[in-house]
């Protein structure tokens with residue numbers, strides 16, 4: 517049996533200061549000029565998408581090898597750029613393009629295998645490895661952060677992403693706190709466990725207040741119409757024009773069809789640790805998944821391999837809920853646990869409101885709902901009459917039918933109180 521005290525966060529590519537974000541800042545540019553053809557497209561991406569030049573410029577890229585990538589930060593930077601170029605290539609035209617050329621497919625398949633990630637624009641490519649700041653700045657403050665690569669070049673896109681970066685940075689200290697709490701439960705130290713659960717609640721409330729800042733600089737219409745199309749994946753995308761997914765052409769007549777979920781914060785390891793730690797059981801599968809394989813679980817495949825391994829280890833040692841349930845007379849302890857669970861469910865409430873403003877409302881595009889009071893519950897059904905373009909807005913980038921799914925994750929969380 518692994519003990520929480522034996523866990524060395526650095527073995528899981530977790531930084532004591534930055535959590536699931538890299539220890540230093542993400543690398544801004546690949547140092548070898550060999551990769552200049554990639555960097556030159558990445559830096560001009562918003563313009564190249566707007567002018568419609570992106571596909572032909574990608575088609576003209578040389579097929580570069582990965583042999584000049586040396587350090588892990590270099591592999592991550594390469595993954596991030598190619599993730600952006602992949603989605604810009606697929607979605608950056610009138611119709612989606614379902615063949616990815618060898619100049620992207622070949623290196624991207626190698627790089628993603630090296631990192632233990634799928635070959636597309638995941639949360640790691642778009643968020644964890646895609647920000648910068650000035651030296652010594654506080655990265656828990658979104659105003660101090662900026663993006664390395666962007667689809668639209670808008671402040672809205674930047675804010676959308678840096679809110680998540682700031683949340684990851686603020687959450688860094690909760691990781692060792694959770695391990696301490698697990699150790700406290702194992703040692704039967706009830707006062708310490710109670711205090712740690714209240715600290716956990718305070719941090720989650722702080723994360724929730726950062727999440728609420730989404731509205732400050734990200735306008736729903738810009739997010740929905742300009743950015744969101746580029747976050748889409750290639751799975752369950754028939755209505756959008758990708759019935760078979762995307763063919764990753766590796767040249768010499770070889771290649772394969774692939775289907776991947778789009779980028780999503782469901783791929784944030786940090787947020788998944790909260791459910792594991794508190795013992796929240798997610799029954800939600802999302803309506804597109806085969807029974808038994810939950811979407812939340814599936815999203816772990818979209819996390820860097822060491823982070824995925826951390827979640828597995830955390831699940832193996834997680835003991836808090838069991839401990840609380842086996843201590844029925846410890847009222848104060850139980851209250852501290854319930855406060856922690858409710859703070860997570862309140863984080864999910866804030867998120868559902870965001871989804872309503874940033875997806876449901878722009879997708880409705882002025883179409884009134886029959887009963888405003890129940891709009892979140894009924895929006896999906898009532899909007900079936902809308903055209904395909906808007907109807908795809910009703911699904912998460914991961915292909916889940918979003919409102920029922922998100923309500924379920926919120927309700928599953930609440931149901932964990934005892």
Ligand code: HEM
Pocket residue numbers: 676679680683727730739779780781782784787864867870871874875911912913914915916918921922925926
């Ligand atoms: C404009 C901003 C956002 C929108 C429109 C949005 C939308 C969505 C949608 C539609 C899903 C459904 C499933 C999927 O597509 O993967 C989802 C899932 C999720 N989102 Fe967001 N999201 C936003 C920002 C954020 C932020 C900043 C966070 C956290 C830092 C977050 C955390 C999550 C989590 C954890 C899930 C998985 C479901 C769950 O655990 O309850 N989202 N989001």
Ligand SMILES: N[C@@H](CC(=O)c1ccccc1NC=O)C(=O)O
Pocket residue numbers: 638639642643676677680744747778779780781782911912913914
């Ligand atoms: N699931 C969201 C997208 C999303 O949350 C997301 C996608 C890519 C990178 C980060 C994301 N979340 C917030 O920063 C959507 O359906 O629009």
